[in-house]
Amino acid sequence: MDFLVLSHVQKRFGDFVALEDVSLEVHRGEFLCLLGPSGCGKTTLLRIIAGLELQSAGTIVQAGRDISLLPPMERDYGIVFQSYALFPNLSVADNVAYGLVNRKVARAQRAARVAELLALVGLPDSGAKFPGQLSGGQQQRIAIARALATSPALLLLDEPLSALDARVRVRLRGEIRGLQQRLGVTTILVTHDQEEALTMADRIVVMKDGAIEQVGTPSDVYLRPATPFVADFVGKTNLLPAQRAGERRVQVGAQRFECEISATARDGAGLRIFFRPEDVVVRGVHGATPNSAAAVVEKIEFLGAYSRVTFRLNGIDQPLFADLSLNDMAEFHPRPGDTLRVSLPADRLRVFAAA
Amino acid sequence: MSQVAPGHPLSEGPARARRAMRMGVHWTDRVAHGLLILAGLALALFLLAPMAVILAKSVEDRAGEFVGLANFAQYFATPALLRSIWNSVWVSSLVTVLTLPLAFTFAYALTRSGIRWKTLLRNVALVPILAPSLLAAISFIFWFGNQGVLKPLMGEGQIYGAPGIVGSMVFATFPHALMILVTALSLTDARLYEAADSLGTSAARKFFTITVPGAKYGLISAAMVVFTYAISDFGIPKVIGGNFNMLATDIFKLVIGQQDFAKGAVVAIILLVPVAVTYGVDAYVQKRQSALLSARSVPYVPRRSRGFDWAMAVFCWTLALLMLAVLGMAIYASFVKLWPYNFSFSLDHYRLGLIDAGIFGAYLNSLHLAAWCATLGAAFIFATAYLLEKTRGLDAWRPFVRLMAVLPMGVPGMVLGLGYIFFFVPEGNPLHFIYGTMAILVLITVVHYYSSSHLTAVTALKQIDNEFEAVSASLRVPFWRTFFRVTVPVCLPAMLDISRYLFVNAMTTVSAVVFLYSPRTMLASVAIVNLDEAGDIGPAAAMASLIVVTSALVCGLYYFAQAWLDKRTQAWRH
Ligand SMILES: Nc1ncnc2c1ncn2[C@@H]1O[C@H](COP(=O)(O)OP(=O)(O)OP(=O)(O)O)[C@@H](O)[C@H]1O
Numbered sequence: 001m002d003f004l005v006l007s008h009v010q011k012r013f014g015d016f017v018a019l020e021d022v023s024l025e026v027h028r029g030e031f032l033c034l035l036g037p038s039g040c041g042k043t044t045l046l047r048i049i050a051g052l053e054l055q056s057a058g059t060i061v062q063a064g065r066d067i068s069l070l071p072p073m074e075r076d077y078g079i080v081f082q083s084y085a086l087f088p089n090l091s092v093a094d095n096v097a098y099g100l101v102n103r104k105v106a107r108a109q110r111a112a113r114v115a116e117l118l119a120l121v122g123l124p125d126s127g128a129k130f131p132g133q134l135s136g137g138q139q140q141r142i143a144i145a146r147a148l149a150t151s152p153a154l155l156l157l158d159e160p161l162s163a164l165d166a167r168v169r170v171r172l173r174g175e176i177r178g179l180q181q182r183l184g185v186t187t188i189l190v191t192h193d194q195e196e197a198l199t200m201a202d203r204i205v206v207m208k209d210g211a212i213e214q215v216g217t218p219s220d221v222y223l224r225p226a227t228p229f230v231a232d233f234v235g236k237t238n239l240l241p242a243q244r245a246g247e248r249r250v251q252v253g254a255q256r257f258e259c260e261i262s263a264t265a266r267d268g269a270g271l272r273i274f275f276r277p278e279d280v281v282v283r284g285v286h287g288a289t290p291n292s293a294a295a296v297v298e299k300i301e302f303l304g305a306y307s308r309v310t311f312r313l314n315g316i317d318q319p320l321f322a323d324l325s326l327n328d329m330a331e332f333h334p335r336p337g338d339t340l341r342v343s344l345p346a347d348r349l350r351v352f353a354a355a
Numbered sequence: 356m357s358q359v360a361p362g363h364p365l366s367e368g369p370a371r372a373r374r375a376m377r378m379g380v381h382w383t384d385r386v387a388h389g390l391l392i393l394a395g396l397a398l399a400l401f402l403l404a405p406m407a408v409i410l411a412k413s414v415e416d417r418a419g420e421f422v423g424l425a426n427f428a429q430y431f432a433t434p435a436l437l438r439s440i441w442n443s444v445w446v447s448s449l450v451t452v453l454t455l456p457l458a459f460t461f462a463y464a465l466t467r468s469g470i471r472w473k474t475l476l477r478n479v480a481l482v483p484i485l486a487p488s489l490l491a492a493i494s495f496i497f498w499f500g501n502q503g504v505l506k507p508l509m510g511e512g513q514i515y516g517a518p519g520i521v522g523s524m525v526f527a528t529f530p531h532a533l534m535i536l537v538t539a540l541s542l543t544d545a546r547l548y549e550a551a552d553s554l555g556t557s558a559a560r561k562f563f564t565i566t567v568p569g570a571k572y573g574l575i576s577a578a579m580v581v582f583t584y585a586i587s588d589f590g591i592p593k594v595i596g597g598n599f600n601m602l603a604t605d606i607f608k609l610v611i612g613q614q615d616f617a618k619g620a621v622v623a624i625i626l627l628v629p630v631a632v633t634y635g636v637d638a639y640v641q642k643r644q645s646a647l648l649s650a651r652s653v654p655y656v657p658r659r660s661r662g663f664d665w666a667m668a669v670f671c672w673t674l675a676l677l678m679l680a681v682l683g684m685a686i687y688a689s690f691v692k693l694w695p696y697n698f699s700f701s702l703d704h705y706r707l708g709l710i711d712a713g714i715f716g717a718y719l720n721s722l723h724l725a726a727w728c729a730t731l732g733a734a735f736i737f738a739t740a741y742l743l744e745k746t747r748g749l750d751a752w753r754p755f756v757r758l759m760a761v762l763p764m765g766v767p768g769m770v771l772g773l774g775y776i777f778f779f780v781p782e783g784n785p786l787h788f789i790y791g792t793m794a795i796l797v798l799i800t801v802v803h804y805y806s807s808s809h810l811t812a813v814t815a816l817k818q819i820d821n822e823f824e825a826v827s828a829s830l831r832v833p834f835w836r837t838f839f840r841v842t843v844p845v846c847l848p849a850m851l852d853i854s855r856y857l858f859v860n861a862m863t864t865v866s867a868v869v870f871l872y873s874p875r876t877m878l879a880s881v882a883i884v885n886l887d888e889a890g891d892i893g894p895a896a897a898m899a900s901l902i903v904v905t906s907a908l909v910c911g912l913y914y915f916a917q918a919w920l921d922k923r924t925q926a927w928r929h
Pocket residue numbers: 013016018036037038039040041042043044045192
């Protein structure tokens with residue numbers, strides 16, 4: 001049985017449905033990210049798991065124990081809020097020891113545990129300082145240390161990095177992930193930053209309007225999005241309206257492409273096809289290459305390791321994007337106005353039923 | 356048709372969905388709920404019950420029989436009593452109309468001009484808060500009374516009656532209006548003025564299109580506070596009113612003089628009406644104002660302008676000197692041997708008039724009362740506000756406790772005091788034993804000044820992170836540990852504010868306690884009323900001076916405590 005099992009969890013605020021029928025299993029020791037746009041109910045779900053909010057319906061089982069109706073004090077988790085909620089009048093060491101004092105841990109043992117945790121989060125010498133004397137990123141790590149001090153089986157993090165500047169954020173991603181792997185603590189992190197989710201998570205739960213759209217590993221979610229919403233929300237995407245034009249063939253504007261059409265998509269009236277900018281191939285493409293067409297280059301953005309080329313295909317009145325490596329750029333050196341032959345490999349095209 | 360067996364998933368599904376979910380309650384949460392219930396019950400017992408008894412008394416005759424609205428009918432058929440309503444209303448309106456422009460100009464000078472000594476001016480203007488309201492009345496008698504130094508200025512007129520009441524009340528209400536208006540004017544967004552300047556708007560136009568509308572809510576709020584203060588005050592009309600009757604003095608005469616409790620209850624209810632109206636308006640305005648504030652507004656930095664600053668300085672200093680003249684006269688007179696015949700310095704009023712007359716104990720009682728209110732009262736108010744704001748559960752009970760916390764603002768002290776007599780004097784009440792003790796004085800004073808203190812506590816609590824309690828629960832630390840280790844230290848400045856406010860008001864209040872003292876628990880402020888009634892105006896001035904000096908000293912102590920605290924906690928406060 002999985003470590004944490006949510007079944008048919010629902011949450012209403014008056015008439016407003018914040019969560020509708022969320023079911024989810026979290027494996028022991030995994031790092032799970034709840035990802036979704038603002039207002040989709042991520043925080044609400046996290047607070048329900050913590051017992052800070054009561055679900056309107058549904059059950060939660062943690063480590064085989066039904067915790068659906070247990071107050072926070074009787075659950076087993078550590079939590080870090082976006083605001084960190086560090087106690088300003090207590091020293092860093094006292095903050096970290098806050099949960100230990102109550103548990104009748106001997107003083108010497110407590111000091112050792114605090115030192116251990118401060119070392120763990122990479123701030124071994126900050127025990128005597130007050131939270132206000134630390135930087136945002138350091139406060140963040142102290143909040144994690146405090147949450148971990150009592151060795152909870154579950155760690156909950158609500159947008160812990162969103163208040164930090166971009167560079168610190170990227171560094172802390174790696175640190176939190178490393179810490180989690182060393183301790184093996186089951187962790188649920190809420191974020192609306194897809195890059196954060198892709199780089200940190202074992203699995204990602206993509207949410208929209210109070211419901212789960214897809215649960216999968218980062219590569220699953222990125223390469224095989226289950227819905228157009230996921231495709232669009234995670235990573236850069238080309239999404240085009242299309243019609244069915246055969247068993248394995250779709251019509252997009254004046255173009256036809258070969259691809260697999262899933263059973264669910266097949267029954268829909270219209271279709272949408274999806275491919276990533278980096279799936280567009282320019283090397284070795286000629287007139288006879290399947291799924292190839294002449295592209296007119298419109299704009300080129302230099303983005304460091306690659307360049308994003310905006311192009312149009314004949315008969316499709318929507319700009320499309322292709323990411324070309326520096327090698328491709330050096331070989332084909334496209335310029336706005338140029339025509340370039342591109343192909344969209346069949347195994348990279350995904351077809352959804354139109355919404 | 357097949358029956359679905361109990362326990363079968365089909366029978367369980369809908370039943371489960373229908374039953375509302377209820378979170379389990381941890382025993383520490385039960386402690387919080389228990390405390391909150393106790394706090395609510397205490398407020399019900401010491402606020403709601405006495406008020407309810409007033410309502411009951413107003414529809415009973417002397418024998419306790421139900422007589423419907425007969426008492427009201429009788430009241431409205433008595434022209435002398437009816438005149439009091441009119442007197443109360445027009446005097447309070449006049450006080451409001453006079454105080455507001457003075458306080459607004461003063462506040463404008465403090466916030467929008469480049470005059471110097473602003474802190475000093477502000478503190479002088481706030482001095483009346485430290486004194487019982489009737490100190491002003493006593494001073495006016497020494498200045499303009501029958502034997503007053505400026506009596507000739509009065510010509511044929513008399514200070515006793517409406518003129519003295521209005522003058523004293525303007526003095527007493529001025530600081531209350533000033534504080535509200537200073538806050539309102541400091542909130543105005545400087546960007547509005549910058550925009551107006553870039554459009555070349557004239558100074559007068561800026562004043563009427565930006566300043567006045569910006570302070571509109573502050574003005575309304577100040578007007579309501581001044582009006583309520585004036586209509587509920589008892590000390591001033593009692594001392595300087597002469598034969599001029601107002602509602603508050605009528606209650607006193609009916610209850611103490613004529614023992615006509617039913618009629619007293621009727622007047623109390625009539626007095627509640629205008630107060631309730633102004634209170635409602637104020638509550639509405641406050642709500643609107645908080646919506647107006649934007650976190651990003653830019654504070655206004657006054658620019659110097661010679662002519663304007665001069666005019667403002669002259670205005671402020673004139674007013675400040677007038678206020679010092681009122682305050683100073685009472686203190687001066689307390690040291691004069693025999694007014695108006697022998698102006699030599701003497702301590703007779705203190706030595707003979709207070710100590711030898713056995714009245715000095717009243718001063719000590721007042722200190723006792725103030726100390727209890729400032730400690731136990733402040734602690735109760737803060738703890739209740741904490742339980743309301745930061746604990747969870749018991750959702751049906753919370754609105755009631757919240758209402759009890761803000762209701763006292765709408766109850767004049769005389770009315771509350773009358774309710775306490777009605778409720779606690781009957782022998783049948785198990786709490787009868789507190790009647791005539793210090794405890795009942797502490798209770799009524801804390802209840803009377805509950806609302807402002809409560810709002811101060813709530814504001815401070817709202818400023819600290821809402822998730823402290825959630826973090827503590829996740830660490831399985833009971834809430835009281837976090838309360839004592841984090842909430843109290845973080846909110847200590849606000850707690851000191853509450854404590855000081857209660858101390859000063861306990862020293863100066865008359866109206867709430869005038870019905871409730873016993874010979875053993877006579878208070879300094881009430882002693883002034885009695886001395887004045889007996890014609891001992893010198894000792895009355897001495898007692899009033901003692902109160903002012905004590906309040907001022909205690910405020911000084913609080914100031915140093917605050918400064919010391921700031922220094923000690925500097926490391927984590929920034
Ligand atoms: N106490 C509440 N009362 C009413 N509505 C609420 C309450 N809490 C949350 N909501 C609503 O529920 C929805 C989901 O809120 P939630 O805080 O879970 O969103 P979120 O996914 O965390 O968004 P964000 O990324 O902005 O934090 C929102 O529309 C919010 O307005």
